[in-house]
Amino acid sequence: MSDPAIELRGISKSFGAVKANKDIAIRVMPGTIHGIIGENGAGKSTLMSILYGFYRADRGEIFIRGERTDIPDSQAAIRAGIGMVFQHFKLVQNFTVLENIVLGAEEGALLTTSLGKARTLLKQLSEDYELQVDPDARIEDLGVGMQQRVEILKALYRQADILILDEPTGVLTPSEADHLFRILEGLKREGKTIILITHKLREIMEITDTVSVMRRGEMTATVKTAETGPEELAELMVGRKVLLRVEKKAAQPGARVLEIEDLRVVDGSGVERLRGISLDVRAGEILGIAGVAGNGQSELLEVLGGMRSGTGRVRVNGDELDLVGPRADARTRRARGIAHVPEDRQHEGLIMDFHAWENVAFGYHADPAYNRGLLMDNDALRRDTERKIAKFDVRPADCWQTAKNFSGGNQQKIVIARELERDPDLLLVGQPTRGVDIGAIEFIHQQIVALRDAGKAILLVSVELDEILSLSDRIAVMFDGRIMGERLPSQTDERELGLMMAGITDTDRGHTHAEVEGNLAHVHGKVG
Numbered sequence: 160m161s162d163p164a165i166e167l168r169g170i171s172k173s174f175g176a177v178k179a180n181k182d183i184a185i186r187v188m189p190g191t192i193h194g195i196i197g198e199n200g201a202g203k204s205t206l207m208s209i210l211y212g213f214y215r216a217d218r219g220e221i222f223i224r225g226e227r228t229d230i231p232d233s234q235a236a237i238r239a240g241i242g243m244v245f246q247h248f249k250l251v252q253n254f255t256v257l258e259n260i261v262l263g264a265e266e267g268a269l270l271t272t273s274l275g276k277a278r279t280l281l282k283q284l285s286e287d288y289e290l291q292v293d294p295d296a297r298i299e300d301l302g303v304g305m306q307q308r309v310e311i312l313k314a315l316y317r318q319a320d321i322l323i324l325d326e327p328t329g330v331l332t333p334s335e336a337d338h339l340f341r342i343l344e345g346l347k348r349e350g351k352t353i354i355l356i357t358h359k360l361r362e363i364m365e366i367t368d369t370v371s372v373m374r375r376g377e378m379t380a381t382v383k384t385a386e387t388g389p390e391e392l393a394e395l396m397v398g399r400k401v402l403l404r405v406e407k408k409a410a411q412p413g414a415r416v417l418e419i420e421d422l423r424v425v426d427g428s429g430v431e432r433l434r435g436i437s438l439d440v441r442a443g444e445i446l447g448i449a450g451v452a453g454n455g456q457s458e459l460l461e462v463l464g465g466m467r468s469g470t471g472r473v474r475v476n477g478d479e480l481d482l483v484g485p486r487a488d489a490r491t492r493r494a495r496g497i498a499h500v501p502e503d504r505q506h507e508g509l510i511m512d513f514h515a516w517e518n519v520a521f522g523y524h525a526d527p528a529y530n531r532g533l534l535m536d537n538d539a540l541r542r543d544t545e546r547k548i549a550k551f552d553v554r555p556a557d558c559w560q561t562a563k564n565f566s567g568g569n570q571q572k573i574v575i576a577r578e579l580e581r582d583p584d585l586l587l588v589g590q591p592t593r594g595v596d597i598g599a600i601e602f603i604h605q606q607i608v609a610l611r612d613a614g615k616a617i618l619l620v621s622v623e624l625d626e627i628l629s630l631s632d633r634i635a636v637m638f639d640g641r642i643m644g645e646r647l648p649s650q651t652d653e654r655e656l657g658l659m660m661a662g663i664t665d666t667d668r669g670h671t672h673a674e675v676e677g678n679l680a681h682v683h684g685k686v687g
């Protein structure tokens with residue numbers, strides 16, 4: 160039997176008191192796709208960062224193709240044939256594809272000669288692996304799916320034969336994700352080794368050969384994918400049975416809480432992002448907005464949350480909201496009973512250098528419960544944060560930890576805890592479970608349903624059709640700044656929603672698959 164492509168022995172890494180990796184052992188065989196799953200904060204990204212030379216392990220050894228290898232930095236990882244495709248791409252936005260690919264891998268002083276050679280090699284790689292991209296396109300003009308292809312090409316150009324992908328499908332449309340999987344299968348056939356980190360068990364079942372489970376810093380199990388199933392994996396990850404479907408009673412919709420008429424938003428470059436949205440959400444109801452990212456869903460949440468201005472009419476509990484001017488801000492919205500979980504937690508949901516408790520305190524400054532005369536009652540705020548952190552199982556449960564040092568999923572839990580615990584009349588929630596593990600997804604979904612059952616109105620935006628279909632009482636599909644139509648979850652399916660998301664309605668069915676793909680590519684091209 161051949162040596163493992165990667166073998167880690169006894170890898171440990173601590174950040175202060177947090178033991179992110181404890182005595183990890185794993186063997187990844189060449190020519191296989193090896194999945195790594197685990198709860199938020201289990202230590203997956205830390206382990207991959209050690210393998211890619213971003214962090215140094217406190218202890219332990221790395222063997223690449225049977226040879227003990229020291230990986231002090233990412234140059235050493237690249238020399239060892241390891242490539243990494245990040246969640247947040249590291250491409251230079253105003254460079255072309257070709258320039259990005261050669262960047263850092265230039266051969267000599269004469270960049271022009273190497274650009275010529277690079278172009279030939281790039282063309283070859285694109286053909287071999289179904290990774291077509293225009294070498295002269297600027298990154299800023301490409302959609303996320305294309306940018307990801309560039310990242311993969313960049314690794315292949317550097318002759319990586321081990322590829323690490325950290326949650327690669329989080330930002331992709333379903334058809335882009337399918338394409339990515341075909342690429343990964345192709346790479347595997349060529350003998351490459353792939354490590355795939357994902358929270359989506361469906362992807363693990365579909366594409367991996369072997370799957371390893373991390374739990375609280377330890378590698379707790381490695382199983383053959385063919386010999387397991389989603390329920391068993393969920394239990395291995397979380398240590399208990401997890402409900403993979405949302406359990407909820409039929410909705411009991413009451414009065415209209417949110418009423419929107421002809422809402423329009425024009426962005427900074429004069430492009431109309433919302434082109435006359437009309438919809439309403441009742442008390443005790445979840446309205447899900449399905450759509451490919453970039454079709455106006457973000458602008459909808461932002462204008463309702465008081466983060467950008469618009470025109471049209473919006474009423475909450477019968478009272479008109481200002482859409483421009485000083486009273487169109489987030490603070491006024493909060494006072495009107497609106498809570499907002501923004502889609503982009505790192506930029507809009509949290510201040511990354513602030514402590515957890517300070518982040519949980521946002522928006523509560525005017526609350527008499529936390530005021531002591533003219534000053535904030537910080538002790539009361541911290542006690543309150545401790546309660547919320549415990550309830551939402553944020554790990555580590557430390558209100559003095561800075562936001563940036565929590566794992567991605569735990570950052571999301573902090574924002575969700577803050578906003579859901581406001582007990583709002585209207586909850587605006589964007590991508591509530593992005594990057595969140597299945598145990599936490601179950602919990603967050605239960606909390607959203609509980610809020611609905613308490614008679615609150617919920618406007619949910621998600622690119623995950625599963626989530627939209629299982630949580631929503633009604634679904635509206637957005638395309639190109641408009642509502643394409645509404646459906647009841649029981650009367651539709653992923654296929655119909657997928658077509659509507661590509662701008663195709665019942666009346667113009669009969670489009671070919673290529674036209675739908677073309678439409679989607681068009682949407683992406685515009686979004687960049």
Ligand SMILES: Nc1ncnc2c1ncn2[C@@H]1O[C@H](COP(=O)(O)OP(=O)(O)OP(=O)(O)O)[C@@H](O)[C@H]1O
Nearest residue numbers: 174179199200201202203204205564565566567568
């Ligand atoms: N630079 C850092 N400083 C302090 N603590 C850190 C740092 N990086 C990670 N941690 C902690 O190490 C633990 C493991 O985090 P890691 O990001 O590896 O988890 P993960 O399994 O990738 O989680 P997720 O699924 O949420 O991305 C967490 O408790 C996290 O808070």
